Amino acid sequence: MTTTTSGTSGTSTTTLEELERRATARRDRPSYGHDALIACDRLVRIFTTDGVEVQALQGLDLLVTEGELMALVGASGSGKSTLMNILAGLDVPTAGAAKVAGCDLLAMDGKARLRYRREVVGFVWQQTARNLLPYLTAAQNVALPMQLKDGRKGGTRQKARRAEELLAMLGMSEHADRRPHQMSGGQQQRVAIAVALANNPSVLLADEPTGELDSATGEQVFAAFRRANEELGTTIVIVTHDQAVASEVRRTVAIRDGRTSSEVLRRTEVDETGQESLVAREYAMLDRAGRLQLPAEYTEALEMRHRVALELEQDHIGVWPDDKG
Structure with a gap:
């Protein structure tokens, strides 16, 4: 069985075995802040x-x-x-x-x-x-x-x-x-x-x-x-x-x-x-829900409002203004 997802970075296919492996890895992960005072x-x-x-x-x-x-x-x-x-x-x-x-x-x-x-x-x-x-x-x-x-x-x-x-x-x-x-x-x-x-x-x-x-x-x-x-x-x-x-x-x-x-x-x-x-x-800072606060001077300079486009690269994530065209 496979699952197909699509998004700003394209389309990918994930097998059921891969989903099970990811779920197991998440369960075995240490709890958030387990080693923090x-x-x-x-x-x-x-x-x-x-x-x-x-x-x-x-x-x-x-x-x-x-x-x-x-x-x-x-x-x-x-x-x-x-x-x-x-x-x-x-x-x-x-x-x-x-x-x-x-x-x-x-x-x-x-x-x-x-x-x-x-x-x-x-x-x-x-x-x-x-x-x-x-x-x-x-x-x-x-x-x-x-x-x-x-x-x-x-x-x-x-x-x-x-x-x-x-x-x-x-x-x-x-x-x-x-x-x-x-x-x-x-x-x-x-x-x-x-x-x-x-x-x-x-x-x-x-x-x-x-x-x-x-x-x-x-x-x-x-x-x-x-x-x-x-x-x-x-x-x-x-x-x-x-x-x-x-x-x-x-x-x-x-x-x-x-x-x-x-x-x-x-x-x-x-x-x-x-x-x-x-x-x-x-x-x-990237919080636990994946939210990121972009500096206001950055978003204003690029006129970013309401939504942005994301693109996954090999070593970073690109954040782009909404393509108004």
Whole structure:
């Protein structure tokens, strides 16, 4: 038995045996995101306001491997903050799948979600006032998450030592006994990073952590994130509008209209003279449904609207404007 199909690239004939072989291969394929620390699969989040539905996430796919330091960028309303709130356990997706360090974010009850926020993820807010309690010193702020996790049971000396180590790693030892109002904004953010790392989370999330800082101070805060990533191996995801921060990470993912739209990967290359240079390349993202977001400047330049013609070549796919003739 054979099956005949036709399309933009011509006509092909497929045998029943070939279809069975393909089906078997799909069944034996590892599940999507099986080796990723963060896996978002066709993630949907719909908000309803005054009877009007708004789709903040529209089938978003994202994979983050363990140990990555990456940035999420996107215009206001693109869905990046909604995604961060879901990953932080502060919001629940409407549909799709999302897992972080083996935790199913759609299946957790209230108790499991609280434990998740205390033990699996750390979070740094843009507003420094949201990260630290004003009446506690830096060292006390760092020790507090450990006390909450353990129910304030013993181990005071170990908690104090852990707080000292984190503050020292981030260059804040001399400010350990100061309260937030006695520190600058950049110093507060570095203490906030130590607070987020207190319980040794699998993932550290940061929402515009340099948004209220000048460029020089922002560089110091980002250096603290890099040190945490390199010395502790913590996976870090930063939402940012700051292009200086985005260009400092090896991977930057752009979100547009509730989906991942493009990705920039950076790598270091060494030429024949031994000179090192950072090379960046941008890729368009292909989601699990095979959808591709073409850059607006490309489609406008070729007057692509409503539909395009596709042609399968040996090593690429051609995308052509609709033949109006």
